[in-house]
Amino acid sequence: MFKHLNKDIPASIVVFFVAIPLCLGIALASGAPLFSGLIAGIIGGIIVGSISGSQIGVSGPAAGLAVIVLAAINTLGYEAFLVAVVLGGVIQIIFGLLKAGIIGYYFPSSVIKGMLTGIGIIIILKEIPYFFGYDKNPEGDFSFLQIDGENTFSEIFNTISGIISGNFHKSATIIALIAMGILILWNNVLSKKGKFFQLVQGPLVAVVVGIIYYVVTKDSSMILESEHLVAVPVPDSFDAFLGQFNFPDFSVIGNPKVWITGFTIALVASLETLLCVEATDKLDPEKRxxxxxxxxxxxxxxxxxxxxxxxxxxxxxxxxxxxxxQSGGKTKMSAIIHGFFLLISVILIPRLLNMIPLSVLAAILFIVGYKLAKPSLFKTMWNLGWKQFVPFIVTILGIVFIDLLWGIALGLAVGIAVILLKSYQNSHFLHIEESHEGKKDVVKMTLAEEVTFFNKGAILKELDSLPEDSYLELDVRKTRYLDNDIIEILEDFSTKAKNRNINIKLISERGIVENPDSYIAFFKLEKPKSA
Structure with missing residues (x-):
């Protein structure tokens, strides 16, 4: 854990600066006290980071749960909602003991890549207003529809209108452009010049420059107002600091709504975590x-x-x-250290944190978003064929125009539809030999290795299309699983075949049978040997 501190500490600083506005913004979007988002970020870094087996994953409050949390707080009250959070944690532990973690592996790669790309795009789109100092709401509105009544594209349209009319915050834009220049210079040039530039990350330099800019301009016409800065709660005393903590009211433990909310939190949080685990493992350069x-x-x-x-x-x-x-984190120490940075900063330097311009953090997130949604990935997925590209693009559109969970669900649905379609098409192989010298047409049908009820339509269509007075060779030697639904279709077809003067030769591992009397009896005898 301590072997790569020269990489993990700089990475943890970048994650720390990314985490602060997201923790606060998600708390605001959830209708919860701002400090609750920081608590989740600290525990996600220190506690979850220590226990987790992930070397590069970082945990904290998630935008995907904001709608659920907002509804629960409004319905139950905050103290009762906290009981649901505790119960959700207990249920997640039970999920782990029951080995439910395997669920994450059943999501297609195209959907996971679409999720990463969609998140990259939504990050860029959502940060555009902050980059120009236009959107005055703290960050965290990662759904298409925002809590302020706007949506992703209406915010961008308002920003463009403001830029055209000159009604945008020039000071925020200036420092954002300076920060973006620093990040690009650091990433493309300076990071290759020596160890100092690898140890000291560009985002840290950009944030420091942003703070200096605020201090220098705060008494001038270029001042950055508080609405364009990070807004960490600043307690007046130690007692005021402790007063920011809330505790669950376990007297409501018998309320069914609390249990339903707890199970919902556990289910959605587990699914989002497992998908993120799958995605981060794909991004991990060491493929752990x-x-x-x-x-x-x-x-x-x-x-x-x-x-x-x-x-x-x-x-x-x-x-x-x-x-x-992307910042070079190698082990779980980067997640743990970022949690300690959050803890120390909210105790010792909240006022310093409140000097960081949101537009600087927007510039940092621009880079993160671009690396997730590189244009070259679209070309790669297109070249893989429509079966990969369609679920990929549907997932992206769902994330951008609805939210994360809907995007994943739509992408998964399309992925399943593709599987069913290919299963329908690949149930069998046909080869037709034309008749000659007065002999019957010979139709050779070879069934696939696994044939299920998904293939009923395709096989039934082929059997019904056989011409009268033909000869069917049905080869099941490669078939290891034959659904009872398919056997029943063959059983019914045997009667039709006699009426249409179609002879059937059944070729199996046990030998060749001409016009079997009962397919059900045959395959029941065949199953123990061929399975």
Whole structure:
């Protein structure tokens, strides 16, 4: 864990700067106290990071749960909602013990790549208003429809209109452009010049320059108002700091709505975590594999603790995880250290954090988004064929125009539809030998290795299209699984075949049978040997 601190510490600083506005923004979008988002970020870094088997994943509050959390707080009240968070953690631990982590492996690669690309695109789109100092709402509105009544594209349209009319924050835009220049210079030129530029990351330099810019211009006409800066809660005393913590009211433990909310949190958080694990493992340059059941145990433990002290639900989060990977993080120490940075900063330097311009963080996230959604990936997926490209693009559109979970669900649905279509098409192979010298047409049908009820339509269509007075050779030697539905189709067809003067030769591992009397009896005898 301590072998790569020269890589992990700089990466943890980048993740720290990415995490602060996201923790605050997700708390705001969830209708929760801002401090609850920071609690979730701290626990996600220190506790979940320590227990997790993921070397590069970073956990914290997730935008995908914001709608669920908002509805639960409005319905139950905050203290009762915290009970649901604790219960969700317990249920996640049970999921881990039951080895439910394997679910994540059943999502197609095209959907996972679409998820990463879609998140990259939505990051870029959502950060455009902040880059120009136009959107005054803290970050975290990662759904298409935002809590302020706007949507992704209406915000961009408002920003463009503001730029054209000159009604945008020039100071925020200037420092954002300076930060973007620093990041590009650092990434493409300086990082190759020596170890100093590899140890000190460009995002840290950009943030420091942003703070200096704020200090220098705060008494001038170019001042950055508080609405364009990070907004960490600043307690007046230690007692005020402790007063930011909330605790669950376990007197509502018998309320069915609390249990339903807890199970919903556990299910959605587990799914989002498993998908993120799959995605980050694909991004990992060393291609390490995260133990998914252990990840559920880690997330469950984190959610229990977060709920106990007033925090939001936690999942592994792709934005922070990808920022960690792109910044050179090598082990879980980068996630753990970022959690300690969050803890120390909210205690000791909240006022300094509140000098960081949001537009600088937008520039950092621009780079993160671009690396997730490189244009070359679209060409690669297109070249792989429509079976890969269609689920990929549907996932992206769902994420951009609805939200993360809907995008994944739509991509998965299309992926399943593609599988069913190919299963329908690949149930059998036909070869027709034309009749000659007065002999019957010979139709050779070879069934696939596995033939299920999905293939009923295709096989029934082929059998019904056989001409009268023909000869069918049905080869099942390669078939290892034959669904009972298919056997029943063959049984029914045997009667039709006699009426249409069609002879059938059944070729199996046991030999050749001409016009079998009963396919059901035959395959029941055949199954123990051929299975």
């Amino acid at each position: 594999v995260t133990p998914t059941n252990r990840e559920l145990l880690a997330q469950g433990t984190g959610n229990m603790l977060s709920g106990f002290i007033g925090g939001l639900p936690i999942t592994q989060v792709i934005v922070r995880s990808s920022a960690n990977i």
